[in-house]
Amino acid sequence: MKNSKRVEIKNLTKTFITGKNKVKAVNNISLTVEPGEFICLLGPSGCGKTTMLRMLAGFEIPTSGSIFIGDKDVANLTPDKRDSAMVFQNYALFPHMNVFNNIAYGLKIQKKSKQEIDERVGNILKLMKMENFAERTPSEMSGGQQQRVSLARALIMNSGVLLFDEPLSNLDAKLRLHMRDEIRKLQQDVGITSIYVTHDQAEAMSLSDKVVIMKDGEIMQVGSPIEIYQKPNSKFIAKFIGRANILKAKIISKKEEQTKIKLLGSEYTLNDEIKYNEGDVVEVVVRPESIKFNLDKHEGKVMKSVFMGENHEYEIMLEDQIIEVSLNNPHGKEIKKVGENLTFVFDEESIHII
């Protein structure tokens, strides 16, 4: 898309004051989003991601800091003066207008000719496969259909950045998956810079080029979904994204890019570059799905064994620590029972030092 803009946030802070309490909802955040990039702001509720999005949109005024959309600092502009469009959590369609007029609203404000409006609305309806819905009012449509209209209404503005405020959280699980794919495909087709707020990590992982994880008003980590998953920089992120076993290990030796550690009595060689020294005790992350059975590096006792369909979930006790294991085993072969002993090994490549 021609108009796609770079978004640059510099030292953005928002302080809310209620009575004597002062809450820093967003604390000195800086972030750059390249043109056409899709980023997700991900975090638990109260982490400041929504406040940040609302500042980008112009619904909240920052306490300090600046927001550039393209070359223009918009931090103190009202929403209507900004080159941004938004898809809302509860669709926010105008209940007194039909689909066509909802989508045409922004173009009418820009005083576009009737011909241009008809053409552009027609195109976007076609793109969304909603040609037959033009005359419907929001109350005559399902949640998924309403959200598509909401998306169309934002997309048609051809704005510099598209903002999403948890747009799928009101839909049922199946529709959510479908819409997720649709949003990603549309975004890639039109190439618009997109900033997407969600608390659903699966949504963030599957949609974005870059995930921004926030907590208590601060950014914890920025990275591609794979980086975030494989190399979380903190215990919080390791546990927040997917499931994780956090285990103690000791660094035995450190040579350029090769690090030897001792984990639960056995040695592993990692390719991580690390900031620690020989002899340090560190924490490592091992995902439950990167553990292999029947390889005798470690021996433990099964404490829990639950068949979940695609996967079989175990908890194994070893040296007073519980290790979660998730084994892909759709056919239910060689299931270990509670109380049995078994041997296993951690997948060397997936061990990551925090």
Place this chain on the structure above:
Amino acid sequence: MNNLKIKIDQELKHIKKLTNDPTLFLTIIFSLIVVSFFVLVPLYNVLKESFTLKGVFSLENYKNAFERSGNVIIILNTLKLGFVTATLSLIIGFFFAYTTSYMKIKGKKIFDFIAMLPIISPPFVVALSAILLFGRQGLITRGLFGIKNFEIYGFHGLVLVQVLSFFPIAFLMLVGLLQGIDPSVEEASRDLGASKLKVFTSVTFPLVIPGLANAFLLVFIQSIADFANPVVIGGNFTTISVKIYQEGIGNFQLGIATALAMILLSMSISMFVIQRYYINKKSYITVTGKVSRARDLVKDRVITVPVFITLITLTLFVILMYILIPIGSFVKLWGINYTPTLDHYKYILDFGMDPIIQTTVLAVIATIITSIFSMVLAFLIVRKKFIGKTFIEFTTIMALAIPGTIIGLGYVISYNITYKIPFTNITLIPPLTGTAFIIIIAFIIRSLPVGIRSGMSSLQQIDPSIEEAASILGASSSKVFSSVTIPMIKEAFFSGLIYSFARSMTLVSTIIFLISAKWKLLTPTVMNNIDTGRIGIASAYCTILIVIVSTVMIVMQIFISKIGVKNKAS
């Protein structure tokens, strides 16, 4: 200290943001000026005047108010009237509300209808009917029983007409409350072994106690502020409102009038504050939540039949009070000569059309302004952040509790002088008393609070993100308001329109202070005619007034249902 600094900084940023949107900014400034100038300034002047004697500060006026035995009796009268009227209205209102919500009774629509009557009729209609029924030439007292020395004028007559006028307030409030109680709460009590009586005493009644207190205080405020009924039927039983008028306009004793006004105002405001900020918080209905399903109504005929008879008797009596007026307007001389005639209407047509035309024209102008302005204010209060927002919200809602006589008195004191630009001789505002302008302002200020409230409550039910969506699509604040907000709250807008028209047409207390030789309005004209014993003409005026108001209401209702249908079809 640091917090304060951040706060100031943020407020400055809000102002800066507002100036980016000039229409919004000017609207806010305009609203602040209007509210200050036409609500606060008059009140301040009343307060100042009450502490002034011969141009210097003095407590003499209050000393007079509390020491002269006549005045003390008037204050006590007012309290007694408020208490008795509120208690009786509450009992009748609760009876109506409880039986219609809990029993299978026919004709519920009629009860809703009589609740509407006091809104469309001028406040002294019931008083006028009471005179027709129980006065010296009364249909019942003299016609039926031949009693010659029965006196309707006085405390008992006043209580009768006030209760009939105000119990619908209690009824409407309590009916909403009782229907908001989840029947499953009562079923739980039954299930745990309570008898039906025990359910009432241990569950239902305790749940509505805050509502009862609320209704009591609202009726109390109405009763002590009432001007029209006491003046028409109070006789020697004088209340503060009447006395304020007599002293302020009749004797031009502004000192004592303002002191009495401040006493009345402090009563009303304190009741209002208790009602709004104390009792309202104690409401349980929000805790019990939504009504899950319909209540099992009492069907036992042993109970419902006598209850129905009582209800219908009371209702018919109320309706009779309203029907008597048109009947009275078509007879020669009530109590003496019941020959049908059109004389009274002919007289009005020949000599007295001015008040009707003037009132209607001014009311229409005021209505249009009020309904737009109240939606704008509701929008600002609910959706925008700006300095002075709390001030506007508080003042306009407080204006509900300010008795009309006090606003009237305040206008007389404040606007009979010329305001000049400081240090110059240029007139900023000429004297406004006696002009149509100040009458329109009075109409607006008196109906604004209800309009704002209904606008606010419908806005609060609409997700703000719909307006945010419009704004991020490029619409300025005024465009958002006209293209999205107004269409979504159009029902509140039109019901506000109807209300302010009815309210303006029937307003008495405030404008009685503002009429002049040029602008004689309808309600004061009716009162003059009652005062001089021309009951037939008074009745004819009242009938015309009720016809105008109800015609406008019906036409508007049809119009609303039409646009409602059109909207759904498109």
